[in-house]
Amino acid sequence: MESPFFRLLGGILVEPIPTWKGRPDEMPVPRLIACDVDGTLLSLGQTQLNPSTIELIKRLREAGIVFAPASGRQRPSLRRLFTPVSNSLPAVAENGTIVTVDDEVIFRATMERALGDEIICAILARDECEALVSGVEVSYLQPKTPEFTELLRDAIKYKIVLVDDATAIPEPYSKIAVYHPDAETEQKYWQQRFGSRCTVAVSGITWIDLMPLGISKATGLKALCTHLGIDPADCLALGDADNDIEMLDFAGDSVAMEHGSAQAKAHAKRTARTADDVFRQILAELDA
Template sequence: MIKLIASDIDGTLLEKSGDSISESMIEIVKVLIDKGIIFVAASGRQYDNLRRLFSPIKDQIGYIAENGSQIYYKEHSIMQEPIAPEVVRGILEDVYEKDECEVVMTGKKGTYIQPKGEFFRHYMEEVLKYDLQIVDDILAVEDEILKISIQDKNGIDEAAVYFKEKWGKTLSVVTSGIIWMDLLAFGVNKGSAMRALQEKLDIKSEECIAFGDNYNDVEMFESVGTSYAMSNAEEDIRNMCNKTTNSVENTLLSILEDL
């Protein structure tokens, strides 16, 4: 029996980061809810951004936000895991020594950037439509930090190697697409968040389905009974999943037909 369905957003429900969730997808989720199935948006995006995407049903679904560092269900916070302040400072100092990298810092009270260029500010505010605080000195921010995201618009691979080697034993470090990587408290990821949600809601892993397309979805795939990789995902991502799909909407419609 299916009790919970989780889906990644960018590259899974959305082809482009500036897109909106389709009306047809919103209607499908409404049907799932009517049938007693919990829908969870699982993403590296911020909680408020996800609520905007799912505005018509924002108070009726669950959220795994910031790649697992924030978990909400029906507006109620289930868990938030901050990074140690001295670790935050060390990461930020490293980022600002790398001219090609930009950083987004998400805390319990807000999301902060100190952009090195206008392109990054525009991308975050106008394309992704993040609710941001632009600061003059990101090191001076007073907040409990949940996630640090690093962007290199030329490709994140080189920076990922550096940060994984330096911080991989202290933090969870995961790439999220071609130009992003996320650093979270050690052991925090979409999978740990899924398990916390399952425990809170008294749902077994085999009663859950997850959709995703990237390496930040791996632990989530491992924490559910049935996993779907997008058909355009990397081969090793597809191989670790039970099934593949080229459309979450179409797959959900098929699932609903079988209920």
């Protein structure tokens, strides 16, 4: 069988606990888990954590393991999503440009203003594209359509500020996102135009994130590890998409979701069906 750990129901052996492929027995339990959110913890269209996921994360934290979401989402969105777990989870937000511990910003990367202005104007001038500019606590938008505002405010539930001129916001740019119906195809245009001056990463089906050059989730995770005094070798990273690749490479151990991108799976040390399966395996090892 795949795993020595089994579920018991009324004292009867019912099925093996799912495990990820390729994990060597001598690999230690991680001190820190950095976990992507959309596509890893949440499936497409899901807006809240499953109760089982909440319980598993709580148990990992009770066992002394630091759990940190690592996402392209804004800080307030992560705070709202993970409130059932804790009000003060450390987090790598905005694809690594903002890192918080105990709700305090310990790292922030910002884009050179002239470059950011150029990117915003290019997004607003391009058909089918909308721009979302990230600050620390809010995201700014100069929407072309009311549907884009409704998507962010009502569906995604972002904390947003509408502006007449997105290049005139009162704080530095942390990240600038392009919204497009087909991000995978559209990414090629933005990579060709700005890839030599900033990091360009697909972040889901409809989002392309542009960050300061060299910034990624790995940058944010490195800042978090340094702040907490945790060796990257003691980290486990979980992800499913190309914007997780640097983080998967950086952490001592890494798991990509089986449904994830080919690139993410190529950079991970192993794969798993779900993040919950990985969490259960870690807890089973702790209880063994």
